Amino acid sequence: MDFTELLKRRTIRFFEQRPVSRELLDRMLEAAALAPSAANRQPLRYMVVETAETVLRLLRVSKYGGYVAPERIPEAGKTGPMAFIALYAKAEELQSTLYADAGAAVMSMEFSAWENGLGCCWVGAFDKTAAKRILNLPEGDEVLFLLALGYPAEHPQVERIDEQESIRYYLDDAKELHVPKHKVSAIAKYC
């Protein structure tokens, strides 16, 4: 799949209820391992959650789809993710460069997922204390993000907008998701 196709990737919140192979999860982790890292320090660590019970527990402490709740809140066993990849690090690493590293790693994993027919939802709004307990992380570690994933059961469409238009994604009458993204002319200039 060439990069133009990969750029059709969108956030996926509803998933088919079929398992994701270890091979595809490993490829996502490889994409994360090769992402750039400030001063090449690579402080991020990854925990993959595949068991239905633990996936459900993480789902329960996550909030997502703010503009399209409750319609797009996934339901375990029906539309929920099949796995999570949690990004975590030592608490003393929590600074702006770590979040930048995490963004790059998530983006790389999302492209890997999309190339193999998978979709992801990058979750930043969740109960971090509860997630740490569910993942059995030691005292000094902190969870930064969760990446929910599985085979897409929805097909969100991008809509290109100008700078002043609303960025709120929305469901149309057929419950299809539309995601406004700025046109390049709205966010970039040459100087």
Added chain:
Amino acid sequence: MDFTELLKRRTIRFFEQRPVSRELLDRMLEAAALAPSAANRQPLRYMVVETAETVLRLLRVSKYGGYVAPERIPEAGKTGPMAFIALYAKAEELQSTLYADAGAAVMSMEFSAWENGLGCCWVGAFDKTAAKRILNLPEGDEVLFLLALGYPAEHPQVERIDEQESIRYYLDDAKELHVPKHKVSAIAKYC
């Protein structure tokens, strides 16, 4: 180029002295525009710097290649970047999610660049006050990162390492750059 090829992307610090077309710069900006953003808010803005004089001024206020200085410090007119893309935002947006957004946008731009034969160096260590002045940004804006870019004049090699091995990149006797990246087994587990 499929994603396996894109994962061969490495940071590039030495560049050929030939111009980068607007078409390729626009493709990079499109890759940034389509990157995920927390709550889809898209607060990041992009300034492309192409003129030799302004590229030189930004180069002078940047520090890079910490482990391989001074050998890999680019020299304007010989090995320096042909353009910079600066990522900036309103000062009140400076929080962890903005840095995560920026990481995702940089990763997406780096893959777009690599697909088209370009290489990038993601610069986080620079004089932000000076960069803001050089870019003529208004008072309320802050520069987060610079992305130096051009056609690669070096071919860094990745070396896979275990958790306790050194992450310091290095030049070999032939002045080729080697970049240690953790193996997946060193940074990820299944629970």
